[in-house]
Structure formats: C-alpha cells, structure tokens
Amino acid sequence: GASIDGGSAMAFNVPPIMGLSTTGGFTGYLQSFDGASTRELYEASLQIMQAANQHPVLNRVFTTFNVNVPSYRAEIDQQKALSYGVALENINSALANTFGNGFVNYFSYQNRNFQVYLQNEDEFRKTPEDVNNVYVRGGNGERIPLSEFVTLERQTGPAVVSRFGVYAGAQFQGNPAPGYSSAQAIEAMEEVVQETLGDNWGMGWTGTAYQESNLGNTATLAIVFGILMVFLILAAQYESWSLPLAVLTATPFAFLGGIGGIVLRGLDTSVYVQNGMLVVVGLAAKNAILIVEFAELQRKELGKSIREAAITAAELRFRPIVMTSLAFIFGTLPLALATGASDVSSHHIGTTVAMGMASVAILGSLFIPSFYAMIASVSDWLYRKRHPNQDRQEQAELGHDNA
Template sequence: AITIVISVALSGFVALTLTPAMCALLLKHTPPPQKGIFKYLNRFFAWFNRGFDRFTVGFGEVVVQMIKRMTVAFGILAVLIAALLYLFHAIPTSFVPNEDQGYLMAALIMPDAASLKRTSQTADQIDKIFAKQPAVADRTVVNGYSLLDSQYKPNASTFFITLKDFKERYSSMSRAKKENAGAIARAVHAEASGIDTGIFIPIAPPSIPGIGTTGGFEFWIQDKGSGDPARLNELAQQFLEKARTRPELTGLNSTFRAASQQLRADVDRSKAMLLNVPVSDVYSALQAQFGSIVVSQFNQYSRVWNVTLQSDAPYRRGPEDITKLYTRSNSDEMVPLSAVVTTKYVTGPDLMSRFNGFPAAQITGSAASGRSSGEAIKAMEEVAAQVLPQGYSFAWSGLAYQEKQSGGTSSSAFIFGLIIVFLILAAQFESWVMPGSVMTAVPFGILGALFFNWVRGLENDVYFQIGLLVLIGLGAKNAVLRVAFAADLRKQGLSIMDATIQAGEQRLRPIIMTSLAFIFGVLPLAIATGAGANARHSIGTGIIGGMIGETTLAMLYVPLFFYIFDRWAEKSAKKSGASPSKKGAPEAVEGTKPADGGAPEEEGG
C-alpha cells in the first residue's frame, strides 16, 4: 500500500509539472524524413493509422447500436455478471501462495518404542536420498527432535535442507521444473516411501516466516470435557481416517499418542518413612541416574559451564538397573531403591499438549495438489462437524489461523476503495450521478482479472486482491477520460448521443495506448520465475486480465451508462427548472452536431 501510494503521488507530480514542459520542448511539427528506412516506416505508420481510424469509426457504430438496443446490451451484461459471480465461487481462495524459499524441511516419525540409534539409522538412509539430488547444497539432520510438535523424542528426526542458488536452479525452464523446492520434495518423498521402518513427511516452510512452524495448516482438536487422553486419541484417529478420504487434503498426520509404552515407578512413601529415607532423595536419585540433573557449575574460557550428572548408557537400559541404586537415609545408612520403588509398564500419552488451555491433539497437513488452502480449511471444518461429539471443539494456529482472521479485511478494503473513488469523482463532476458511469468500469476489470486467474489455475490470494484494488484506480482513470470529455462536449451544446459517440471515438486511442503500456509493464510479473514467482504471478496475471477487461468490455458499456445517467440527470434538471450539464448553452437536436463541429475549446480529460 505504501509503495503504491508513493509511486502514484510521484507519477502525478511528474505528470502535472515535468510532462507539460517536455511536451512543449519535444512535440514540435517537423516533416518526417523520406529517405532510407524511414520511407517504409512512414508507409507502415500511414497504413496503421488508416486501419485504426476505420476501427475507431466501427467502435462508434457499435456504441450506437448498444444504446439503441439496450435490452440486448443489458441481457449480455446479465450474463457477464453471472460469469463474475461464478468465477468468484469457482476460483479457490488462499492466504499467500507457497514459494520456493531456497530451503526445505522434513520430519521422520518412527514407532513409539524406537530407540535413538534406530531412528538415526533410518535418518541416514533418507539423508542419502537427499544427497543424490543435484539441487541440494547442504543437509542438516537433527536426531531426537520433532519439528511437528517441537519436542525432544528418541523416535523423531528433523531434516533441514539448503538448496543451491536460484540463479543456478532456474537457469533454464527444464532445470526449474526439476529443481524447484516442490519437485525436490516430491522426488525424495517418492523414493523414501520404500523405507518401511518409519514415516517420512516432507514439510514446506511457512509462507510468512515467523507465522507457524511449518507450511500447510495446523489444526487442533480440543477436549473441553473429561480430559481423557485415550478418548482424545480415539477421536483424533477417527478424524484422520475421515479426513484422508477428502481429495482436498494431503499429508495429514498427528504426533499425539495416548498408548505409548511407559515405565511407571511407584514410590512407597510409608516404607520410605519407616526406613528414614527422604522421598525427595529417592526422586533425586532416579532423576540423576535415569534422567539428568545439574549438580554444579564452573567457569572456564570466560563462560559458565553446567555439570550434568547422568548414568552411562549401559547402566540405565532396563528397569532392573533401579535395583543397583542406593540412596542415603537420615541415619547415614545406604538403602537400596528397590526397597521403596516398584516398577511396571503402563500405557499413556508421551506428550500431553494444551491449546487455549485445553488438552488438545494437533493435526498437521496441507492442501492437495491443485487445491487451495481455503478449500483445505473448509474440508477440515466439514470433517470436524461430522466427527467431533459434544464436549470437543477445534481451533486453528499458524497461517491457517491468520487466513481465517483476515478473511473479511480484503473485502472491507475493496469496498472502502470504491467509496473513496466515488467521493473523489463526485467532487470532480460536482454530481452524485455522473460518477456512476465511471464506476461501472470496475466490474469489467474484476471479471477480466478473475477469468485470467481461472484460466491459469491461480488462486484468490492476498496478492490477487491487491491487484483488484489497483484495478479500481486504473478502471476509473480510463473511464474518466471518456466521461469527462463527454461532459465537456455536453457543455459545448452537443446532444447526449453525439457527446457519447465523439467522446468514445476521440478517447479510444489514448486509452488503448495507456492500457497497453501498463499491460506490458506488468507482463514480467506474470511470467516471473525464481524467488517470489507465485506472488508475482497472482498480482501480474490479475492486473493484465483486469486491464484487458476494462479496455474491451468497459469501453462499450461505460458510454452506454453515461448515456443513461446523463439522460436521467437531464430529466431531473428539467423538472427542477435548470440544466446543469449545458450551463445555458443552446440545446442541440439529438443526432446532430453544433455549428463549430462539436469540439470543445478545452479537453476535459
């Protein structure tokens, strides 16, 4: 928004100051050269001008026919409006497009009882698959860390893959198709699917850094009732089973497990009191030997280092190792832990996550190929309505939450932009009626933008909506060139029909020139490759389609609506006893021109 405002303000300043001075210096009549290649260029320009003049006359005749046959014109307009509404519903919505950001992430999920050594062996196999990819520059594997829920687990691994520079990967179209981030993720996933010791999940980075941990969506099932982990796990599995049947969704997974094997250690507090053993010392001994505990600190190399105590791996492999531990009682005797501690295997959740203060199970996933994030969000909410019983709800986090929150802001900005443009035009024309004919150009621009986005298979995202906002100003600018000139012709005494036709014909060439200049100016956005290409495609394609719609359809309908609105204003003025559009000029007969040929002394564009 800031960029557009500053650039338009600078452009307006240049147009009002430097451009007139340059016109006075450069636009001098000089006879065209007739020698060499200029001779043939002059012939081409003369042929082009004759053809464009014939096209202009034909355009004026089409405008006349549309005014005379309003019923047919409004019938076609109804079809265009229906197409506009259909495209709004047919084009999938999303927040921001996924981009090739130069790196990838991936997660490896092993069975619940898998050791860190087993996890590392499987991670090495996947790492070798990444190493074979020519577009991969660097690889980092973090064993024991789960990216999906940000927890340290022996049965999880996380991969961070740095890709080669964009200039190298996008040096040709063939390399770009094979070495973009999405293609690499699909290739590695296809080869890693043959590894049956764990589940490999490629993860796209979040489209907006800092919002969410991963790309795709983060969905939470919240238990607002009993808080039973087993029931929550059962519902999460039912939800996944149902959601995996939806074609809009892919990569669905949950790290919530309520039946993980656990070793439960029960401390007999009564016996500990009889043996004069502090219960806190029992827990400290268990933590120090089987977990870890910080017992001291020391200074070295200008840093403070922690001294962490833990038994070596061979001495903490099984429950029987507890019988080898002793703790000191208050009577200064060594008491075996087996005297006060009993162990047994139980099942339970390895991690009990909470979201919004409720016990919750996280489900991650993304939209399937060819589907948008908006369709994925809608599909997840439909599955939730079918599966979740009373006492359970759902919530979003990350990019999906932001997309839900910002759903109405773009429409509010669009409506606000329309109101501002209308008020400015009302002040310019000193009328509440004439701006209506200018604003009728906007829907045709939106129709063109939607059609081109639909043809290219793009989504209705934030960048496309920015393009729609830009089209309000561009469409109004082209329409103002016609309407303002027609209003000046009316003040000169021309009839409504003659003013409408002459304004359309005389303003046709500059409108086409400015529209083509803008279309070719944003064409690089529509065909961009590399970093940020998808965002550029959205805004570039929408603006090009909108400008084509405003330069074709709006060129025909704006004169029609000017004719209708001006006749309405004229009838209203006659009823009130004044005619503000003519300012006292003699009334011209419909279909005729004034004696001076109808050209105003000053053009109002």
C-alpha cells in the first residue's frame, strides 16, 4: 500500500454499541478544575499517559492533545486597513474562505440534506506566499492584496482545544488490559489521575464509558424490579400474597451462588454478571414454584397439614429439580470454561449462572420447604385471627389464599 512519511496507523476494536462511541475501550477528557493553560494541560496529559501505560489494568492509553502543531498566526494591521477603506470583516472573511472554508447553504439530494462549503483549491493555499494572490476591495473599489495588511508568523500551538463541559480538556483513549473489564479500566484511569495530579484534575467520560460510569447502578434497579415483577405475577396467578413470598425465598441462594462463584474465580462484577443474576433469579423462582405449588396442592386436595405437605413436596419434587438444574448447569459449563476470543465475558456470565443454579439446586431444595412451612403457618395464623368463627374445614377448602 501507499506509505506516508512520518505517519502511523493504529487498529481499534469496534465499540460494543455502534453509534454510541467511535472505538472500543474507553474515551474521556482530562480536565483541569483550576484553569490550567494549554501548555500545563499538555504536560499533565503526558504524565497521565506515561503513568496509565504502566498500570496493570490499562493498555494502549494515549492522548490526541498536542500543543506542538506547526501553524501560522495572521497579524492584521488594522490602522492600515482602515486607511485604505477596507472593512476588517472583509479581511477576516477572505482569509477564512481562502485558506479555510466557509459554509454557504444546504441542498437536498435523494431525500438527504448536504452542506455546501466554499473553499479554495489546494494548490492555491499551500504556502504563506499564496496570501499575495488574495485581494479585497478598498474604499474606492480598487483591488488590494491581503499582503498589504496581513503578516503571517510561523508558530506552534494546539490544533484543537476541546472543552468538555466548562473546562478545557485533553482527549484520552485506551483499553482495559487482557483479563480486565471496562469498568475496572475506568476506575483505574480515575485512580491514576488522582494519584498523579491531585484533586484539581479529573476525568470526564464520553461514549460508552460515560454510560457505564454514570448509569452502572441501574443494574441493581433492574434486578429489584425483576424480583418485584416475579412477585406481582405470582400474586396474580395464585391470588395470594403469601405464596409468592415463599417462592422468592429462593433468590438469596441464587445471589449467594453467583457471587460466590465470581469471588472464587477472582472475577469482577461486570455487566455480564449482572445479566446472569437476572437469569438465575428467574430460574430460582422456577425451582421454588415446583415445591411451593406442589405443597399447596397437597394441602388443598389431600387435606394434609402444612408440615406434611412441605415434606411431601420436598421428597417428590427433589428429583425433577436436580435433573433440570443439572441440565442447565452442564449446558452453561462451556461458557464458564471457555477459551479464546471473548473468553472473559463468557467466564463472567457462565460462572454466574452455573454456580447460581447449583446453589439453588442444593441449598434451595433444603430450605425452600422450611420457608414455605413458616410462611404458610404465619398466613394460617393471621387468617384464623381475622376469622375466628370460621370452621377449620372451610379454611382448608378455601386454601387460605386470602391471607
């Protein structure tokens, strides 16, 4: 392919959500809260880039901010221009449209709007001497070259000074090191800035990093609302407030197994773990329903006591629970033991669902019947307290579902 002297090329992963970010990894701006100059911002960005690339959690961290870009500064002799009757806005407009570009209007083509810009040809704006070929009209209509009023001085400075919010910022891009998540990389980058530059500096995030750092706690709300929806659906199905509570007693075992597996493997609680938790909560409720619903049928149809119904349900539903749980666990083991590309994300979600389901199958089968017996006993006691004159046989026929 073609070669460019002094040029370099870098490869980037695609962003996890197309359109939300230009590349994978994280993108943010180093900000000075006490109004540092562009030179101070540049020196600070070099310190951060060096420190970040030495951090074990971070990889390929770099900044696009540079204050050593060659450029020309245009000095306008305003008094001389006014003496020729040339308006300053005409000089600025001629410079901008000749050596830069100027917006003209829009035009529509095939149901899309396109912008029209006025710009000089490359060959007529390559060197500072090209300013001699640009003219403006004087007060008497005479064409006067811009070189009469404009002097170009060579200098170095920043090509672009971005502002992120109300502070000037130096853009940074980077990636988490192999084996680490983007959340850990964001946290590590903030630690590097704090330790290297102090409290007057900070990181402002954009793209997917912004969404992850500012909206990361919504996963907890999603799990809470997921549990609430399970409770409301079961309450409507069984026309009871007590039976859904017995079903939801399986969710702590799901969390215990999922988090325990993550801790034992030394993984972090990434978004894959959070999604896995939502899956395990639903599966835990499914296992609990097998026991609770069967026990309730034993009470209603066979007239067994709460204790007898719980024991019978635990004995007869143990095998179906274990078989379905083992089928799911063996199905997710390839994720938990995956190798190759994207193996870290597979480890997170596979470990969460496999260990969570194992915990529900073992501990849930032992404790859910006891929780059912306890909740059903409390429900029965409350029902008798509210209806002291009702016959016990009638209570059994009604199934105590109105508690």
